Amino acid sequence: MSSKKVALIILDGWGFGDQSKSDAIYNANTPFFDSCLNQYPNSTLKTYGEYVGLPEGQMGNSEVGHLNVGAGRIVYQDFAKINQACADNSIANNETLKAAFNHAKQNNVAVHFMGLVSDGGIHSHQNHLY
Template identity: 50%
Template sequence: MSESIRRAMLIILDGVGLGESEDNSGLSLANTPNLDVLLNDYPMSKIDASGNSVGLPEGQMGNSEVGHMVIGCGQIFKQDLVVINESIRDKSFLLMKV
């Protein structure tokens, strides 16, 4: 009995979002036959790329740097902005040596 090799592929498309309403998005308006095959014929998952999902404040848009740092970690790391905001809120910021 031969074992079948199962493969997975991670494709990162910087700047491309798959939103709820795609009627007027650049991705839905573009001619993307190869991407269409991947999205329609193969299993896929969407991941969140902003806010608490990537260690940013809720509502804060992510960016390439944050996204690349978070992908594959298996856990969420608070980004510097969150760490600074929390330290100001709990006043530990005032105790930091410069």
């Protein structure tokens, strides 16, 4: 009986880019890694946008990549879920938000939102404010 081995190797931050002068991985001296690519079957994964449950074109990150590899399927990220809820107005049916606004209305008080604001889309996005 033959024994075949498989290795799943995840190298955070390592990728296959455009092979230009600014592509650090392509221009690095990586003899061991290069020999592995040449000697053994291998593949790459798409780690951005809709391939990993993010909006189209949105860069992935370590957490997103690990979640998707571990699940073996697309894991829709909160960023994409919130975008969809804003787009189809289902956010208006969020029970927590409804309760907060009802409390504010009944008691004549303000609702304060607190959180992160950026255009990066990793832990927040400014589009969710409008």
